Amino acid sequence: MVYILLADGFEEVEAVSPADALRRARVEVQLVGVTGMTVTASHGLRVAADAALADIDPASCEALIVPGGLRGVENLKASPAALAAIQTAYDAGRLVCAICAGPTVLARLGILEGKKAVCYPGMEGELAGAVPQPDARAVTDGQVITGRSAGTSWDFALAILTALRGPEAAQKVAGAIHYDGFQG
Numbered sequence: 001m002v003y004i005l006l007a008d009g010f011e012e013v014e015a016v017s018p019a020d021a022l023r024r025a026r027v028e029v030q031l032v033g034v035t036g037m038t039v040t041a042s043h044g045l046r047v048a049a050d051a052a053l054a055d056i057d058p059a060s061c062e063a064l065i066v067p068g069g070l071r072g073v074e075n076l077k078a079s080p081a082a083l084a085a086i087q088t089a090y091d092a093g094r095l096v097c098a099i100c101a102g103p104t105v106l107a108r109l110g111i112l113e114g115k116k117a118v119c120y121p122g123m124e125g126e127l128a129g130a131v132p133q134p135d136a137r138a139v140t141d142g143q144v145i146t147g148r149s150a151g152t153s154w155d156f157a158l159a160i161l162t163a164l165r166g167p168e169a170a171q172k173v174a175g176a177i178h179y180d181g182f183q184g
Contacts, residue, residue: 002027002063002164003056003089005082006049007034009071012041013153014099018065021157024176025169032056034082035075042069053081058089062164068100068120068149076105083109090143095163099138099147099156103127106144115141118148154179 002022004015015031022029033039033049040046058064064086066076076082083105090096090111098106103119104126106112113129118139124132133139137155138147140163147156158179162170173179 001061002029002065002160003032003051003058003061003085004029004065004067005032005034005053005076005085006039006041006047006067007072007075007079007082008036008040009042009069009073009075010039010067011069011072011100011150012043012045012047013150014067014069014102014147014156015041015047015065017153018067018097018157018160021154021161021170021173022164024173025161025165027062027161027164030056034079042071053079053085056085058085058094059092061089061094063095063097063160064089065160066096066098066102066105068098068102070101073101073105076102077108086111093143095143095145095160097145097147097156097160099153100149103130103146106146111144112146115144117141117144117146119146120149155181 030050137152
């Protein structure tokens with residue numbers, strides 16, 4: 001199971017692209033409502049969550065994903081339960097992924113300490129302890145995957161799929177959607 005944490009203000013494409021890519025590869029995904037079971041994204045799209053944050057077990061997931069969106073990230077940072085879920089997944093050795101402003105949540109928890117990471121351009125100063133990779137579209141460093149921005153959401157999604165199911169699965173999905181930029 002892969003959990004994607006949704007808090008009001010999340011960036012739509014940064015949550016939907018990983019969900020879509022993973023589901024195309026038959027990976028089980030749940031959209032997890034942090035601020036409610038219906039979550040309003042940064043541009044007004046309303047999304048129904050599959051599960052409430054209180055009902056998931058982050059220690060047993062395959063991966064946990066944190067989309068960006070400034071207001072969404074601030075809502076995640078303000079949620080002790082969301083921060084605990086991220087930390088629990090990481091401490092259990094699970095894949096922890098964040099894109100755009102999302103990596104600042106991981107940095108706040110100390111997860112990026114000594115790790116290569118990318119985030120929304122200009123936010124590198126908020127990646128305390130990380131080794132910023134400002135030219136990268138997505139970066140995998142051990143059990144952590146980070147992505148740059150909404151425009152690189154498919155690179156991020158395919159990096160997650162590569163980590164979970166291998167490069168062949170990611171290449172198959174990239175080919176099926178005619179995504180020519182995949183370098184997996």
